[in-house]
Amino acid sequence: MIPQDTHLQIGSLLFEGLDQIDLTGPFEVLSRIPNSTYRIFAKTAQPVRDVRGLWLTPDANLADAPQLDVLHVPGGSGQEALMDDDEVLGWIRQQAAGARYVFSVCTGALICGAAGLLKGRPATTHWAAFHLLPFCGAIPVNDRVVVDKSLVFAAGVTAGIDGALRVAAELRGDEVAQAIQLYMQYAPEPPFNSGTPETAHPAVLDAARHSVRAITAQREQTAGRVAARLGIAVPPGAAA
């Protein structure tokens, strides 16, 4: 917990083709943390579209970001384009060196991995990319939220809400996080028990794997390149 009178700088990375709720879920929580400034940073000031077409607009350029206390990295298929982007990866490395927390959601973990942050660390990501964590040197943990000192990982998409509430509790204590959760009326009642590969109907899971096969194949290729660049010997069986 950080002293309540310490002002916190919280920032999210925005990029073309992110999955918007990887950003907007945590936004709902992180923008309500007392005595903090929350801003969204991107390579340029231009609006970008999420993977389904939602326009989102950054508050400032990467270069204009102060040292952040919390760096939030969302995912989505647009993550692929950042995996070899020296400007973005360098910015993440530089911010991570001084941040209290780096918080990734979904395949944002792969971006952090490409920046070299995940070597030897427990981590999680979206179920469809989970097998790629060893390519970044991470130890895959099949939990919805993984907290390892200064690194917080949320699994796919909506896990970012749970992860952000954990981050809020780490920063400002349980009561603050509980107040935010109450405001958000976050007492979820999913209509189906279909939110994980373990619980979904096999036919639904097969169709879902089929629908992500193109982006998964691309991610596997990229993961191999990242592993080579980071000098990581991928354990046998980790390859797709």
Next chain:
Amino acid sequence: MIPQDTHLQIGSLLFEGLDQIDLTGPFEVLSRIPNSTYRIFAKTAQPVRDVRGLWLTPDANLADAPQLDVLHVPGGSGQEALMDDDEVLGWIRQQAAGARYVFSVCTGALICGAAGLLKGRPATTHWAAFHLLPFCGAIPVNDRVVVDKSLVFAAGVTAGIDGALRVAAELRGDEVAQAIQLYMQYAPEPPFNSGTPETAHPAVLDAARHSVRAITAQREQTAGRVAARLGIAVPPGAAA
């Protein structure tokens, strides 16, 4: 369930001062419904800010909307400014007359109520505004999601995700909704049991009620005006 080969028009109302996840939560679900077009409509084409500062950009003006199959109305404190807005209320009434579903989230229910859609209907809304439903002639039901024929109501903020999955199932069947839920990895694990007034710690609830007292007082005043306009005799005890 609508025949799979019937193309669906799905649209959200966007306005200044909405609570962004009332829109972006359902966006994540509704934008993935097969054979549909999803767009965001507002009074003007200009970007607007949510209650915490997130910029959101509409796809088109209200006047450019086709007849929608699903009209989605989010809430947030900016809802107040729409409660006497003839252009918006008229648009909602006109769309509702031809829509298969009207789906409100949070205090979006009050906007629908001001448009006269809630008379004699069971409904829900954010816990802090729940006592105002009778002023629109609605029958308050303390459920997370209330489905009443063509009207679907989600309670506060994050309930929109649960509500949208219900709408997806109504439109395209359970398997489609389950596939979207799996993609979103929606198997929530809230870190606290603090998401409703009934479960939150009393001190947390007191503080939360205190923090919304200004907007609540304003909403109560508006609700009285709406009841008078709609010719609704508010039952004794319903007033704040």
